[in-house]
Amino acid sequence: MSNKRFSLALHGGAGSAPGHDYGVEVAHMRGLVEAARDRLAAGANALDVAVETVVALEASGLYIAGRGASPNASGIYELDACLMDGASGRAGSVAALQGFESPILAARAVMERTPHVMLAGEGAAAFARTQGLKTIADPATWFTHAGAFEANHPPDLPTGTVGCVVRDGEGRLAAATSTAGVFGKLPGRVGDSPIIGAGAWADGQAAVSCTGQGEYFIRTAVAVQVAHRMRFGGESLASATAAAIQGVAGLGGDGGLIAVDREGHVAMPFASDGLKRAALFPDGTIMAEAF
Structure with a gap:
């Protein structure tokens, strides 16, 4: 039986650089949590x-x-995104999408306007065009990381996947994740972010969004693993999320996740230098941090 309390969490990516000032990002995330709180209210x-x-x-x-x-x-x-509606079990995803401002809106269109779950590459772009989604006229001026890949970018550049998980006032759960991956990925590389069960998951038990080295999150099916640990193993949200992230670390990967459960509990564990994150807890408390 649901109650009218709600909670949510969002992230701006794992791998915060030690010594870097994330004041702008932390303030931005807090503002988004406040806006989401008002919408839920x-x-x-x-x-x-x-x-x-x-x-x-x-x-x-x-x-x-x-x-x-x-x-x-x-x-x-090449941008990736996915989302899942825990109340209905519906999901949508796009992978290696080029030319559109909002991959998550493309993923939602896949979920709501096709019989499919995932579209990729030119097929995803062709579909997005039919939906009238906003295109990018000039990537060289629109993207804030405009320009070709530079070989001197460090290979361990922190990732910055974004995501949000929500438990609304009726007890419904949802998750959404969006990313471009990391600088210098091979063309056509797809990480966990557009993969239902790896980069995001939502059902009646939990909603999860992941960030980090996607290959490890795919190999351990982190997002759905959390929900299944709870459903079939009787674990708490805190225990399930901690174990899932430890599995990534155990393989040599790093990253983090955000999650909420049907009772409104929030978990945000990470095994990385930091996790840009913010949350609204059921008692109305808001936090926003990068480390």
Whole structure:
């Protein structure tokens, strides 16, 4: 039985650089949490709030997603996103999408206007065009990381995937994730962010969004693993998320996740130098941090 309390969490990516001032990002994330809180208080549903928040994260240019996307090794911007509605079990995803401002809106269109879950590459772009989604006229001036990949970018450059998980006042759960991956990825590389069960998951148990070295999150199916640990293993959200992240670390990967459960509990564990994150807890408390 649901109650009218709601909670949410969002992230701007794992791998915060020690010594870097993330004041702008922390303030931005806090503001988004406050806006989402007001939407939930007005009765908005979990999926709408998750998508709206990720759209704002993409548009900010502050993270390695949307306008802040990083180019691949050929200087091309290939973007990934997925979302899942826990109340209905519906999901949508796009991978290696080029030319559109908001991959998460494209993913939602896939979910709501096709019989499919994922579209990739030119097929995703062709579909997005039919939906009238906003295109990027000139990538060289629109992206905040404009320009071709430079070989001197460090290989361990922190990732900046964005995501949001929400438990609304009716107990519905939703998750959304969006990314460009990391600087210098091979053309066509797809990480966990557009993969349902790896980069995001939502059901009646939990909603999860992941960030970090995607290959490890795919290999351990982190997002759905959290929900299954809870559903079939009887674990708490805190225990399930900690174990899932430890599995990534155990393989040599790093990253983090955000999650909420059907009771409104929030978890944000990470095994990396930091995790840009913010949350609204059921008692109304808001936090925003980068480390």
